[in-house]
Amino acid sequence: MTLIQDRLLSIATDPLLSFKQKSRQFALSADEQLPYLSLSDGLSTALESRVVCDMFEGHAPFKPRYVLPDYALFLKQGSCYLELPPADTLDEALTYLGILYHHVPSVTDLPVFLGHIDRLLLPYIDDVSDAQLYQKLKLFWIQLDRTLPDAFVHANIGPEDNRIARAILAIEAELKQTVPNLTFMYDPAITSDDLLRAVTDTLCQCNKPHIANNPLHEAQFTDTGFGIVSCYNALSLGGGANTLVRLNLRKVAEQSDSLEDFFAHQLPRYSDLMFELIEARTDFLHNRSGFFNSFLVSEGLIHEDRFSPMWGVFGLAQAVNHLGSLANKQGSYGNSEWHNALAPRISQALSDIVTETFVTFGYKNRALLHSQAGISTDSEETPGTRIPYGEEPDIISHVKIAASHHAYYPSGISDVLQLDQTVVDNPESVFQLCKGALQIGMREFTVNIAHQDLVRVTGFMIKRSDIEKLQAEGSRSNTAALGVEAVEKTGILNRRPRVVSDELTVSDYQ
Amino acid sequence: MNSPSAIINKILTFSAVDGPGNRLVVFFQGCNLACLNCHNPYTMGRCNDCGDCIPHCPQQALSMDDTGTVRWDADLCSQCDTCLSVCTFSASPKTLRYSVSELLDVVQDNTPFISGITLSGGEATTQLPFILAFLTALRTNPATAALSCLVDSNGLLGKTAWQQLLPLVDGVMLDIKAWHTDQHKAITGSHNHRVKASLDQLIRSKKLAELRFLLIPSVTDFDPPPDDLLLMLRGLSPETPIRINGFQHHGVVGAAAFWPPAQSDDISRFQQVLHSAGLLNVKIPVHTEKMSLPFR
Incomplete structure (x- = not known):
């Protein structure tokens, strides 16, 4: 048998994959048989050495990476293609949304954006009691987790206080599911302290939701509105990301002779290759794939010109440390002033490049800089602009260092603030931390409290209990395997929880 | 003018366990007890x-x-x-000297993140002139005036000194190391008449923010409770915040490293004693499971 036949047979006979997971593996393998898009030699070399990475979107990109349909418009007008009238009741709205989700593609095949759930459903709940609302939303949430088994599937709530947002927070605390991923939009002008406290109370029970700074994001997407999708990507509503490519800053730094060489030559040189890859990939998607003939476009749910390429970076920590050693500087990123000051200079240089460079297919003809949260096989690079796991300073210094980058990354920059379990007894401390982080300009962040069953990987979640199960019997979750790989290769469980006092914990000796 | 300065072992900008919300905690160097079970004995001496x-x-x-x-x-x-x-x-060369305004700057840099500050140690009250000056400055600075201020204390401070300090703080978290004076002396090297007097004074002035018992099985005399301890507990208002801490070996040196650590059962038994005494607001240690994962 040929190599590819061997590979296909091993998929077909894999005892741990479900039939759907096998079908998807088959499809990915088929795509790999096509020749790669036509690229320059320089770019091909950079791709092979993975200085520039294409994020596994395939050789023939026939769908955008992330799609954010205008679900409110869909509910209001119904759909000719799907033969659905406008929604009139909560039951209709939930059912119709559940239908449309199955027609929204992404790099994973499953929708990465479920909408601003509370805003979407508010018009339909006047006659619904609190108890009914809770029960209906809970069933909806269970259905999402079981039918869209992928932790990149993402819903948004907030910043307004309403019965739906409150119900969803309570449901999250009760169900503790990995799907959907959830972001709460915080707006100091709109969100009450009481609602933020409900959010942090939920956090203390299930490490969800992620928190985003609404006014900071809104300012970036004034014409279109926005949503937070997948592993924390902020994108235009009614659009999305046509592709994501990312630059390995560690490797760029290692190609450099000096700080000057890094800024003046290597960064611009590899940035050019990033743009070349973006042009090649988006050309196929927009000009050849036919994707934009979809009913999603003809019914006005998405607009081709609202799709932007995401220009991702990762391994900033290693780049900074390498450049520090070239300059004979002691210390490391996260723990030395010199390094902590260099890091945002790199972010600013990247931002200047990306905001000044024309792309053919991008909202306002620009790509969006993104601090990429890593993939499960990054064993030598830290996600995005984060501080390496295990080397984080005290949590407040951590937040201040992280925040120094946030202005430069409009399409998302996430950080995981790892806390010790003792905070569970004092949710007010988490509330205060979140409030402070938002106040000093964090665009978004997630809090991960040690020892809970739901664990943040790069940004999506897995269940600790699933890690053990996966190896024995496989998993119905498509992301569990990515989570396990990340645990093995990227050291996510080494994140340093800020320990407060041993006397306040008790762990019995067996 | 010669303004006082403080010797500080450490400043934590995030603590969830030194009072309500997130606290900025200042650990002052030096303590006037010598507890065998101290889990940071290097804060005792100067x-x-x-x-x-x-x-x-x-x-x-x-x-x-x-x-x-x-x-x-x-x-x-x-x-x-x-x-x-x-x-x-039992000292540390890694201490820092702060003036009132330097410490105030640290607090101001962190105000977005904190609900208040907690002065701890060592024993904060051993540097009383400094903390009086610092708290006065904190209270009169508009950027920090609204922060709540707590003091973590072993209760050895005298009555007149408390009278100076209490108007400047929201409350005091008082440690009860043992109940009978002989036992207190065996553990800490000092008798506890002043601790009990401080407890009375704090209750009367409504500044008892938390009463803390560090439970060391077979060493502390809380379980079963002596009659006069029960009498004191029954006299407390039911809402008095109480915290049971469980002795663990972390950081402990010398004889106490051989004392048994507190287990969940020990904690629950004493919690029951407190509940029976009518106390409703009792916090106990968070139970952490030993991590077990299928990966090395």
């Missing part, structure tokens, strides 16, 4: 500049300056704590 630790530092982060004072270079330090283990005075 450096006498003997210099014995200097040759032991593997990073050469310690040195003696021209004035005969031991200097610590934080940038060179790897926090290996060798200096602490060789110090014969």
Whole structure:
């Protein structure tokens, strides 16, 4: 048998994959048989050495990476293609949304954006009691987790206080599911302290939701509105990301002779290759794939010109440390002033490049800089602009260092603030931390409290209990395997929880 | 004018366990008890500049300056704590001296993140002139005036001193190390008449923010409770915040390293005692499971 036949047979006979997971593996393998898009030699070399990475979107990109349909418009007008009238009741709205989700593609095949759930459903709940609302939303949430088994599937709530947002927070605390991923939009002008406290109370029970700074994001997407999708990507509503490519800053730094060489030559040189890859990939998607003939476009749910390429970076920590050693500087990123000051200079240089460079297919003809949260096989690079796991300073210094980058990354920059379990007894401390982080300009962040069953990987979640199960019997979750790989290769469980006092914990000796 | 300065062991900008919300905690160097079970014994003494630790530092982060004072270079330090283990005075060369305005600056840099501050130690009240000056400055500065201020204390401070301090703080978290004076002396080296007087004074002035019992099985005399302890507990208002801490070995040196750590059962039994005494607001340690994962 040929190599590819061997590979296909091993998929077909894999005892741990479900039939759907096998079908998807088959499809990915088929795509790999096509020749790669036509690229320059320089770019091909950079791709092979993975200085520039294409994020596994395939050789023939026939769908955008992330799609954010205008679900409110869909509910209001119904759909000719799907033969659905406008929604009139909560039951209709939930059912119709559940239908449309199955027609929204992404790099994973499953929708990465479920909408601003509370805003979407508010018009339909006047006659619904609190108890009914809770029960209906809970069933909806269970259905999402079981039918869209992928932790990149993402819903948004907030910043307004309403019965739906409150119900969803309570449901999250009760169900503790990995799907959907959830972001709460915080707006100091709109969100009450009481609602933020409900959010942090939920956090203390299930490490969800992620928190985003609404006014900071809104300012970036004034014409279109926005949503937070997948592993924390902020994108235009009614659009999305046509592709994501990312630059390995560690490797760029290692190609450099000096700080000057890094800024003046290597960064611009590899940035050019990033743009070349973006042009090649988006050309196929927009000009050849036919994707934009979809009913999603003809019914006005998405607009081709609202799709932007995401220009991702990762391994900033290693780049900074390498450049520090070239300059004979002691210390490391996260723990030395010199390094902590260099890091945002790199972010600013990247931002200047990306905001000044024309792309053919991008909202306002620009790509969006993104601090990429890593993939499960990054064993030598830290996600995005984060501080390496295990080397984080005290949590407040951590937040201040992280925040120094946030202005430069409009399409998302996430950080995981790892806390010790003792905070569970004092949710007010988490509330205060979140409030402070938002106040000093964090665009978004997630809090991960040690020892809970739901664990943040790069940004999506897995269940600790699933890690053990996966190896024995496989998993119905498509992301569990990515989570396990990340645990093995990227050291996510080494994140340093800020320990407060041993006397306040008790762990019995067996 | 000569304004007081403080010797500070450490400042934590995030603590969820030193009062309500997130606290900025200032650990003052020096304590007037010598608890065998102390889990940071290097905060007890104050450096006498003997210099014995200097040759032991593997990073050469310690040195003696021209004035005969031991200097610590934080940038060179790897926090290996060798200096602490060789110090014969239970002190630390890694302390910092702060003026009132320097400490106020630290607080101001962190106001977005904190609900309040907690003065701890060592024993904060052993540097009373400084904390009085600092709290007065904090209360009169518009940027920090709204922060709540708590003091973590062993209760050895005298009545007149409390009268100066209490108007400046929202409350005091008082440690009860043992109930009978002999037992207190065996554990801490001192009798506890002043602690009980402080407890009375704090209750009467409505400044008891938390009453803390550190439970050491077979060492502390809380379980079963002596009659006069029960009497005191029954006299407390039902809402009095109480915290049971469980003795663990972390950081402990000497004889106490052989004492048994508190287990969940020990905690629950004493919790039951407190509940039976009518106390409703009792916090106990968070139970952490030993991590077990299928990966190395």
